[in-house]
Amino acid sequence: MEGLAGRIMLTWGLRRFLLTWLAGAVAALGMPPIGFFAAMFLSFTLLVWLLDGATGGPESGFFGTLRSAFVIGWTFGFGYFVAGLWWLGNALMVEADEFAWALPLAILGLPAVLAVFYGLATLLARVLWTDGLGRIVALAAGFGLAEWLRSVAATGFPWNAIGYGAMPIPVMMQSAHAIGVFGVSALAVFVFATPALIATGKGMRRGIFLAVIATAAHFGYGAYRLQLPEPDEADLKTVRLVQPVIDQAVKLENDDREAVFAEHLRLSQLPPEDGGKRPDLIVWPETSIPFILTENPDALTRIADILEPGQVLLTGAVRSEDQGPGNPPRYYNSVYLIDDQGQILAASDKVHLTPFGEYVPYEALLRRLGVNNLVSLPGGFSAAAARSTLKLPDGPELYPLICYEIIFPDEMDVQLERAGAILNITNDAWFGNTPGPYQHFLQARLRAVENEVPVIRSANSGISATIDTRGRIISGVGFNVKAIQDSTVNFKTVPDRNITFAQRNFWLLLAALSAFALISRLGFIFRKN
Structure with missing residues (x-):
């Protein structure tokens, strides 16, 4: 695994672009109607290794690294949204004589815009990047925030948030009641990216342990809620x-x-x-x-x-x-x-x-x-x-x-x-x-x-x-x-329905992930110095 991770980190040019685009496209297999969420383990593991290799030129320094991280995230997002949203072009073909010219905008233009949010996610994560578990947590926090931003920026378009890939069946849907789809997106990225730790060994045991705990909680909470009685059949x-x-x-x-x-x-x-x-x-x-x-x-x-x-x-x-x-x-x-x-x-x-x-x-x-x-x-x-x-x-x-x-x-x-x-x-x-x-x-x-x-x-x-x-x-x-x-x-x-419950918990989760990533980053800097 270490050798494979090293080769992926060192890819460059067109090969790097195609690999990153393909990683994003494979992640779209987690969306309906396929719903193969296991594909996201491969996609986000590759994304971590690609970000490990994000560097700027010798003269650009840290800002060059951030630019490289943004490009990686954007390219990953471009692959994800092209593969997951290509069908939007079908709406234009209903009246093809009038709207066929806009097909490239629907199939490539919109994904290119939406991919900016994933570029921001990886850029923010790279600011807090480390060589261990902290970088996985930073990536999860970056994607959680990016998915929320995607739902509110301009007119908003939160279609196919990453979390949907982790909720294909009811037992896997119930976590959304506690932390919302954006909270599930953040934790899903953490779990999906954890295998990247195997290549370096740093933080691997803690990371795998936390990923197993998160997955068990995801299924356990789902099983618990599914056995709860529905409201009385009064209406x-x-x-x-x-x-x-x-x-x-x-x-x-x-x-x-x-x-x-x-x-x-x-x-x-x-x-x-x-x-x-x-x-x-x-x-x-x-x-x-x-x-x-x-x-x-x-x-x-x-x-x-x-x-x-x-x-x-x-x-x-x-x-x-x-x-x-x-x-x-x-x-x-x-x-x-x-x-x-x-x-x-x-x-x-x-x-x-x-x-x-x-x-x-x-x-x-x-x-x-x-x-x-x-x-x-x-x-x-x-x-x-x-x-x-x-x-x-x-x-x-x-x-x-x-x-x-x-x-x-x-x-x-x-x-x-x-x-x-x-x-x-x-x-x-x-x-x-x-x-x-x-x-x-x-x-x-x-x-x-x-x-x-x-x-x-x-x-x-x-x-x-x-x-x-x-x-x-x-x-x-x-x-x-x-x-x-x-x-x-x-x-x-339901008399005690609270529509802000999941939203509030999402922000608490995001704050906790961000704090963990920040502390890890500060510790990483001190160790280097």
Whole structure:
């Protein structure tokens, strides 16, 4: 191992770049749908050895070393995000004649930007680098901070945080309840990078011991939480998920809008399987209604016709808001709550819009360069100033997250503490049969675990499911399967739910890792002198 580590440290030029890029790409195997988390042991072990060999030129000194460390982290991140996010280009091919030119930006440009955060992670780690266990801890702290920064910088894009690779199944998901996905990311990097210590021997025993303890705690806490009883079954409701699998190109065609609407109505009124209980709630995916609902009162009548007494419909739709004479209307990506009389009881608008999908950031500059939204609306979508919950007629509240809003762990506000469930509606048909829908689904499951609240998820092409507070699938529909699925969800609110619990613990963990790395670094400097 020592000889192999030495050869990797001494690689240079193009060979070093390709090895670093490949290490990052291999790490992406830990993400869905493959979920081979063991690949990350290889990737992060190589990353440590590559950083061991990070040096500047003879005249550049310490700052040259930091620059080299940043380049290594950036290259690793570039490989990771290209391999893990290449499928984003599929959204551009829905209207290829207009957007195909932007494929390089989606497949290479976005990964190049996201890789900057991993460059910062390795740069910060190299500041506190040692020749022993301290450098592994420093790398873990650097990645924990970088993943959090990636979720908040600019518009934020925390997709495929490293921690997701350590949480492929429910028993491995429960740590997110205690320290959040960013805390799990930090500890995952520590465990995945520990084999690098075998090559040097320094700190190896302590490192392996701590990694075993962290892994045992990860599984042990998961096993403990999975055997805890769910809340009392005091507010059970039957939820019907409608997964219509409407091709995205069809959804964009004006001539097909009536057929799209009719298909949703048809699926909604199918009888329950095996004579089961009729659903209390019917849930359609994001933008299911292919026109402005308030401008088509007949549509509300048709919805009322298929709802039985006491049933309600939750559906995604575009909502327009008049701005007065001479001003264009505002458009919102919304979810409506409609009762059996065809009345709109409540609506909630999307707060966190998707860049380039629903709005153009730095619009004045980019529109001059010909950059437009994937969804064509005059002026694009507007973001809601604040999120509003949806209160069902008989009491429970739903906390709505539209599409990729659910990938943000910090998107939750105090309203979630009184919600009976998170409602996530999405349209992943943009991404086709790629890893995208599977990655999106895993992140939705982790929001249930972090916040100890069930998730009701309806996706146009999948994956639709009801998810319990431990991230387990109650019932669901596979990807690209046209179907309905009825299941029972417990809407009882957890009285002591604390949505800041995991976030607070993440910062405490990050502080502890940083302190350990700093003390190790100071000891390393004193020993050298």
